[in-house]
Amino acid sequence: MVSATVCNIKQETPSTKSFDLIPASGEIHFLPGQWIDLSILINGHTEVAGYSITSNPAHNSSISLAVKDVGDDLVTRYIHDSMVDGDIVSLGVGGTCTYSSDKRNTLLLAGGIGITPLISIFKYIGETTSHKALIFHSVSSSKEFLFQKDIETLCLKYPERLFYKQTISEKFQQSIDTGFGRITKDALQMLSLSCFDTVFLCGPNKFISDLSECLIEIGLDESQIHYEKWW
Numbered sequence: 001m002v003s004a005t006v007c008n009i010k011q012e013t014p015s016t017k018s019f020d021l022i023p024a025s026g027e028i029h030f031l032p033g034q035w036i037d038l039s040i041l042i043n044g045h046t047e048v049a050g051y052s053i054t055s056n057p058a059h060n061s062s063i064s065l066a067v068k069d070v071g072d073d074l075v076t077r078y079i080h081d082s083m084v085d086g087d088i089v090s091l092g093v094g095g096t097c098t099y100s101s102d103k104r105n106t107l108l109l110a111g112g113i114g115i116t117p118l119i120s121i122f123k124y125i126g127e128t129t130s131h132k133a134l135i136f137h138s139v140s141s142s143k144e145f146l147f148q149k150d151i152e153t154l155c156l157k158y159p160e161r162l163f164y165k166q167t168i169s170e171k172f173q174q175s176i177d178t179g180f181g182r183i184t185k186d187a188l189q190m191l192s193l194s195c196f197d198t199v200f201l202c203g204p205n206k207f208i209s210d211l212s213e214c215l216i217e218i219g220l221d222e223s224q225i226h227y228e229k230w231w
Ligand SMILES: Cc1cc2nc3c(=O)[nH]c(=O)nc-3n(C[C@H](O)[C@H](O)[C@H](O)COP(=O)(O)OP(=O)(O)OC[C@H]3O[C@@H](n4cnc5c(N)ncnc54)[C@H](O)[C@@H]3O)c2cc1C
Pocket: 035, 050, 051, 052, 053, 066, 067, 068, 069, 070, 110, 111, 112, 113, 114, 116, 117, 138, 139, 140, 168, 169, 182, 183, 184, 202, 203, 204, 205, 206, 207, 208, 210, 211, 228, 229, 230, 231
């Protein structure tokens, strides 16, 4: 476990806070797509919860996280209710669902806060490789578009290689062409999937299982599809 200081706490959306962690000494080495176990001392007990790293591993003097205010686990409650800049926490890096440049051109399917590990992969591909990536983000309401500005800025910087598509599912009776509705098999078929060598998915468990099934039905091989399920 590494000791680190909390800084740059921001309310990114009505439900989600982001913040950075600066290690007490040295750098934090991680791969795109990895997460940390974040440990904090609450009432004399060490409490632990896992969150994906949202920053680019190429910049490892600090790491960034984003945490949605869901559930009642004590670490998420601490982050949303009492964490302040300067707090000291501990962390350990983990996770095997990672991107490396042999995975080449990649489609990133994100459901809600599940964008967290995928934005790290997106930044890494843009800034560190010559490959292409499309991030397709589905959110329940327009207020929940996390990292929209960061993604748009990167797409402007690498217009030949980075692409962004969004959908808002609160009006899911509407057609996906209009920017509304859930990601479905039809929506995936409109993406020219043959351009992508791999697909990474992250979001609610049903989002992952339904969409990976659709990808197989469309003709992708299981070995091309990458995800990790948590809670
Ligand atoms: C690997 C991994 C990493 C994670 N990292 C973090 C983290 O860093 N921070 C954090 O706070 N939580 C994290 N989580 C937790 C987890 O992503 C969320 O608790 C869970 O995804 C619910 O997210 P949400 O409330 O944003 O989803 P919702 O808002 O309920 O849904 C998100 C979108 O998915 C759509 N959707 C849902 N089901 C389907 C379906 N079957 N088909 C098509 N679309 C569907 C919805 O319509 C909506 O548009 C992680 C989970 C995993 C598996």
